[in-house]
Amino acid sequence: MEKRVLIAIALSFLVLGFYPVILQKIYPNYKPGSGLYEKTAGKSRALETPGVTPAISSPSGTYAVDQDFTLRNDKFSLVLNKKGGVIREVSFFGYTDSETKAPLKILSDTSVVRSPGFLDIASSLSGLGKPAGVYEIQDEAGRVRLSAASLDGKLKTTKLYSFENKKYHGRLTVRFQNTSDAPLEFYYCLYAGASLPPRHSIDEQYIEANIFPAEEGKNQIQHVKETKAGKTVQSRHFVDWVATKDRHFSIILKPVSKSAFKGLVQGLGSHRFDVSLLSEKVSLPPGGWLESEFLMYIGPNEIEELLPLGLDPLVNFGKLDMIGKALVGGLELLHSVFKNYGLSIILLTFLINLLLFPLTRAGYMSMKRMQVIQPQMAKVREHNKKNPEKMNREMMELYKKHKVNPFGGCFPMLLQMPVFIALYVALSKSVILVNSHFLWVNDLSSPDSVYLPVSLPFLGNKIHVLPLVMVAAMVIQQKFTQIKMEGQDPAMETQQKMMALMMPVIFGFIFYSMPSGLVLYWLTNTILMSLYQLHLKKVTLT
Template sequence: MNSPRSILFIAFLVVSFFLFQTWMVDTAPGTQAPSKSTTSSTTDSGNSTVPDPQGAVASDASVPEGDTPATQARTGQLVEVKTDVLDLVIDTKGGDIVSAKLLQFAESLDSEERFQLLQRQPGNIYIAQSGLIGPNGIDSSGGRAQFSVAKTEYNMDGGRLEVPLVFTKDDGSTIKKIFTFEQGKYHVDVRYEIENASQQAQQMQFYGQLQQTMAAGEGGSMIMPTYFGAAYSHDDDKFEKYDFEDMRDQRLNVSTQTGWVSMLEHYFVSAWIPTQQQENRLFSRVADNSQAIIGVIYPMIQVNAGETKTINSTLYLGPKDQDAMAALAENLDLTVDYGFLWWLAQPIFKLLQFLQSMVVNWGLAIILTTVIVKAVLFPLTKAQYVSMAKMRMLQPKMTALRERYGSDRQKMSQAMMKLYKEEKVNPLGGCLPMLLQLPIFLALYWVLLESVELRHSEFVFWIQDLSTKDPYYILPILMGASMFLMQKLQPTPTADPMQQKLFQYMPVIFTVFFLWFPSGLVLYWLVSNLITIAQMLIIYKGLEKKGINVRGK
C-alpha cells in the first residue's frame, strides 16, 4: 500500500463514515439516551407532577406544561427589551421570554432581518419559561402569575439594564421578577425577590425550562450533519445530548449540584444555568405529544413571616461562543459539538482563533492553520514515504521468499520478519503515520463545521460565507484538480484493477462530495493538497538522490 493513495482511500472512508453517521441519526436518532439511573421511563399524560428534591410529591407543586396553540391566546402584556446584542419580548403572563432576536447575526447572508432564536408562533414554539411553584408558589398548571410592569419598552442606555416585573399576592406579599442585562452579553440574570408580608411562613420552588416544538428545526443535511435537540450537564456527565425522540421514551430526572440544561441547533444555544451551591433537579417531559420541555427545579425554600429572600438563575440566549460560555458555566462550551475529538478540536480552534486575530480574515486563518498542521505532521509524512520506499526496495527479496517457501505460511512469515529485522524496516511504518493524521483531520472537520465564527464570514472575491458552499463551485473543482495532480505525481499504481479504478475516479468522487461542503472546509482541503504536493516533490527528490527508485519507473 503506497502512502499518498492510502491517505486518499482512508479520507474517502472518513467521508463515507460521515454519511453513514448521518443515516444512523436519521433512522434512529443517534444521541445516546440518558441512562436509566438518571431518567424515569414514564411518559407525560396531562398535568403530571415533578418530585421535589427531597423526594416528596406535592399535588400543588406541578410545573406548568408550557405554551400550546390552545393557550397562546391567554397571554398578558408584551414587553420589548432591547440591548446592543439582544431584542427580547417578555410576556407579563408568567414573565416568560417568548421572543429573542440576536442583533449581531443576520437571518441569512446580507439579510436585514436578524436571526430569531426564540419565538412563539402557531405551530412553532421555542420559549424560555421560569416561575415559582410549591405550596405558596404563584405558578402552576392551573394558571400563571400576571405581573405588572412600569412600561412596555426598555432600551439599554449604558452598561447595564434592569427590567422589573411585580406581582402582589392577596396576603400583601410581593414578588419581583427582575431581568438584568449587561452590555455585549448574551446571558440574562433572572432574579426573584420574595417579600413575605403575611403572618405565615411561605414555601416555594424556582423552576426554569426551555420549550420547543419538536418538528420546528432540522439536524443539518446529508453532507453537513449537525445536531438539533436538547442537551444537559450534571455531576457525573460533563455533556450529554438528549434527542427529542429519546425525550419521548425516557424522562430526565436527575439530582445534581452542578450542571445546566439547554436546547441546541447548529450555531446557537439557549440554556438555563442554575446556581451551583445547592442540589437541583434536572427534568424533562413531552407536552401535547409535540412540545419538548427540559428544565431545572430548585430545592424548596421557606420565607418566614416578614422575611425577604432572593432566588437567582441565569439564562443564556446566543451564539455558541466558546469563551463566553466557558466563563459562564463549567462545560457549557461543550455545546459546540466537536464530537468525541473535542479535546483535540478545542486547541485547534484556539489556534485558528489566534491566527484570525492577527490576519483578521477567517479564510486566511484557515490557510495558516493548515500550513502549521501540515508542517507539524511533516516528520510523520516523511517517515511514511521513506518506509514505503524501503518496502518497495524489498519487493524482489520478498518475491524470492514466496517462491522459496511456496504455501508454507508459517515459514514464510518467519522469513519475512527476519528480513524486516535485517533491513531495519517497519512494515507498519507507512500506515501508522497515516492513522495518526486522521484524528487531526476529523477534529479540523468539526472545528470548521461547528464554529459560529465562520458563519457569514467572507474570504475573498466570490466567497462571501465560509460556512456555506461555494456558489460557483470553483473551490471544489480546484480541489479535484489538485487531487488529480497528486495522483500523477504518485508512484506506479497497484496492479489490482479494482484498486486502480477506485483511485482513478477518486478525484471525481471527492469533487462531487465537496460541491456541497462549506467553503471553509473545501479551502482547507485544497490548501492541504497543495502543501502535500510540495512535500511529495521534496521527499521524492531527496529519496531519488539516495538512489531509491520512488516511482517504480
C-alpha cells in the same frame, strides 16, 4: 497482490462507513438516566416519590403577537411575550443571516410555549405542565418586570429581566409571594427554552441540551440529544447550570446562589426537547415570600464570553478538546495578523503540515521501500504457496535485510490523525467563522453558495463550488501520486484507477453540505499533500 488491492478497497469503504461511529466514540453524547434525588448530609436519598420523575404534559396555546414587548442592549434584541412572560425571539446585532443579511435570529418560533424564562408552577410534581398564564408587563428603564397570579390566585409570581449593555448575559430574578392566609407548598420549573431551530441542514447534529453538575468532583458535562416525545431525562445530582445549544449559540440558566436544582430535559418528538431547572419543594407561610436569582446567558459559544461566568465547559471538542482549543487559538492568532479567517485557515493548515512533515516523509519513504522490494516479495509468495510458515519467515528476513517495516507507512499517518480530527471538529463548531468572508464565500461557517440562472435537478438554483474544487484537487492528487508497483498486473492496475476515481466522489458527497471553512481546510490539505508527495517521489532512497 490482487487480494491486497481488494482488501484496501474494502478497508477504505469500511473507514468511510464507520467514520461517524468513530467520531461518536471520540465525542460521545451522554444520555443520563432518570431518577429524582436530593442531597442530605453528603448522601443522596429519594424524594417522597422514589424513582418517579415529574410527568410534565405539553401546555397548549400559542403566543399572541400583539402582546409583545422588546428589550434591547448593544448585543441583541429580545422580544418578550405576556403569555408566559417568556422570551420568544432573539436577534443578534453582531451577526447577520447569510441569506437575508438581517440580524441573525436564533429563536423566532411563536408556536413554542416553553421558551426561555417560562415558569411552570404546581403544588405537586405531577401537576407540572399547565398552560402558560398571562403576565402584566412593566418597563423599568432597561429592565422588564412581569407579574402574574398562580395556584388559583394564592401565589403572586414576579419575574424581572435585566441585561447590561455590551454583554450577552443578564439576570432573571424570580419572586414568589404567598398572598393567601394558609401555608403553600409547590414545585417550579424555570425553562432555559426549547431546542434551538436549525438554520442549516448541517446544524441538526449539533442541537443538544447540556447539564452541568454542581457536585464536587463531578465536572463532566452531560449531553442530551435525542429524547422521545413524552420522555423525561433528569439529572441524578444537583446542577450548576443547564443550557439549550446549537452549533454556534446557547441559552443558559444558572442559579446565582448555591440552590438545589435538578436539570430536566423533556422530549417533544422530532428531535426536539426543552430544558429546565427543577426546584425542590418550596414552603411559604401566609404572607411569606421567596426570591431566587438566575444568570441568563444568550449568546455565542465563545470561550472569551463564557469563561468569566464559569460557563466555559460548554465549549468542548470531546476527548481531543485540548488539541482543538489550541488549534482554534492558533487560528485566532493568525487572524489577528492577517485579518481574514479564510487565509488564516490556509496558513494554519500549512503550518500543521509543515510540523508533521517528518511523519509524512517517514510514512511515504517506508511505502517507497516496500515498492522497491515488491518483485522479491512476489517471488517469495510464488515459491511458498503451499508453505505459509516458510513464506512468513522468508518475508521477515526480506524486511530485515532491506530495513523495511511493513507497517511503517501506516503508523506515521495514524499519529497525525488526532490533529486532523481535532481541527475538523473545531472548524465545524467554531463560532468565530460565522459571517467570515473569503473570496466568493460569504460565511465560512456554512456551505458556500453560487446562484444559477436556472434550476438544476437535485441541486436547485444554487451550487456549492468549494466542494467541487476539492473533488477536482483530489482527482489530480490521485493521478499524480499513485504508486505503481513493478510487475503489476493490468487487472489490478484498473482496480486501482477505479478506486482513485471513486474516493474523490465519495468525499465530495460527504463534504458537499459541510461548512465552507472545513472544506477550505480539506482542500488546502489535499493540495499540500499532493505537493509533498510529488517532492518525495524525487527523493532517492539511501
